[in-house]
Amino acid sequence: MVGRAIVRALESSGYSRLITTSSGDLDLRRQAETQEFFQEQNPEVVILAAAKVGGIMANNELRADFLYDNLMIEANVIEAAFRSGAEKLIFLGSSCIYPRNAEQPIQEEALLTGVLEPTNEPYAIAKIAGINLCESYYRQHGANFVSLMPTNLYGPFDNFDLHSSHVIPALIRKFHEARSANAGEVEVWGTGRPMREFLYVDDLANAVVFFLENVDADAIYGQGISHVNIGCGEDISIGRLASMVAKIVGFEGEIVFDPTKPDGMPRKLLDITRLGSLGWKHSVDLDDGLRRTYDWYLANRI
Numbered sequence: 001m002v003g004r005a006i007v008r009a010l011e012s013s014g015y016s017r018l019i020t021t022s023s024g025d026l027d028l029r030r031q032a033e034t035q036e037f038f039q040e041q042n043p044e045v046v047i048l049a050a051a052k053v054g055g056i057m058a059n060n061e062l063r064a065d066f067l068y069d070n071l072m073i074e075a076n077v078i079e080a081a082f083r084s085g086a087e088k089l090i091f092l093g094s095s096c097i098y099p100r101n102a103e104q105p106i107q108e109e110a111l112l113t114g115v116l117e118p119t120n121e122p123y124a125i126a127k128i129a130g131i132n133l134c135e136s137y138y139r140q141h142g143a144n145f146v147s148l149m150p151t152n153l154y155g156p157f158d159n160f161d162l163h164s165s166h167v168i169p170a171l172i173r174k175f176h177e178a179r180s181a182n183a184g185e186v187e188v189w190g191t192g193r194p195m196r197e198f199l200y201v202d203d204l205a206n207a208v209v210f211f212l213e214n215v216d217a218d219a220i221y222g223q224g225i226s227h228v229n230i231g232c233g234e235d236i237s238i239g240r241l242a243s244m245v246a247k248i249v250g251f252e253g254e255i256v257f258d259p260t261k262p263d264g265m266p267r268k269l270l271d272i273t274r275l276g277s278l279g280w281k282h283s284v285d286l287d288d289g290l291r292r293t294y295d296w297y298l299a300n301r302i
Contacts, residue, residue, distance in 0.1 A: 001201055005201040006205045042085070047090045048092060051069075053159075055170065059120040060262070066120075067122035074126070078145065082143055091148070092208075094127050096268075098116075100266075105269040146215070149228065154166065154198055154290075154293055155200050167196070171246075179250050186254075187257075188255060194238050195236065196236065197231050197235040197270060199282060206283070215278055235267065236286065243255065248290050248291055
């Protein structure tokens with residue numbers, strides 16, 4: 001989802017020589033393969049969007065996979081980018097890097113100030129390592145490597161598999177299938193009370209292009225921070241989100257919350273003060289983004 005959106009944004013900005021690959025063609029967990037790819041392609045700029053991702057269920061059940069795979073991917077790519085002489089690298093992390101009970105909205109300085117959310121701790125630890133790698137390559141070698149921390153993302157090409165998806169694609173699929181089957185209710189994990197921030201994936205892609213063209217490592221690390229939050233500055237309860245998705249999909253039955261399932265972090269809203277001061281703001285609001293995502297799902301579901 002993220003990689004495709006970044007390609008769309010780069011193409012619309014006039015970039016013509018884009019080097020892309022898929023996990024089926026290149027296993028970034030393998031150091032030798034990764035280094036060989038970089039030596040052959042010799043990219044000027046690297047945007048590291050590759051990661052093993054998933055919702056609460058996948059994160060909690062596949063803890064070793066999420067930690068190992070993401071550590072290997074980021075370590076191999078960052079090292080290969082440095083060795084091949086890349087002029088700039090942008091590493092994409094996740095807002096789950098912050099402590100479970102971080103003060104809201106969450107400032108960049110909150111990193112490593114408290115205990116992580118247990119359900120996605122391995123993924124968070126991997127992303128924190130990636131942030132530190134980028135900063136360390138900058139401080140030791142002067143590498144122009146920067147880290148961006150997006151909030152929860154959604155949009156075209158999202159993962160709609162109910163076992164491994166995030167909340168928005170899972171809700172879209174659940175409500176669509178329930179409406180199609182004339183079901184009377186849909187079950188949603190948790191209490192519905194947690195608050196979450198969501199950013200349309202094309203907005204993130206535009207932010208990546210903005211940082212590529214306008215913000216270098218000196219501007220970030222010079223502020224005494226290791227990364228910049230990317231979000232919209234607004235959050236919504238999972239309960240209200242479920243109602244929004246149900247309305248867009250056309251499901252008119254009952255929404256039943258299962259409090260025996262985990263909620264995750266109580267709230268996760270990013271402070272985007274620094275992002276705004278650098279000159280970037282999102283453009284797609286949640287209602288519009290959800291409608292676009294559902295339209296894509298209808299046109300592309302299997």
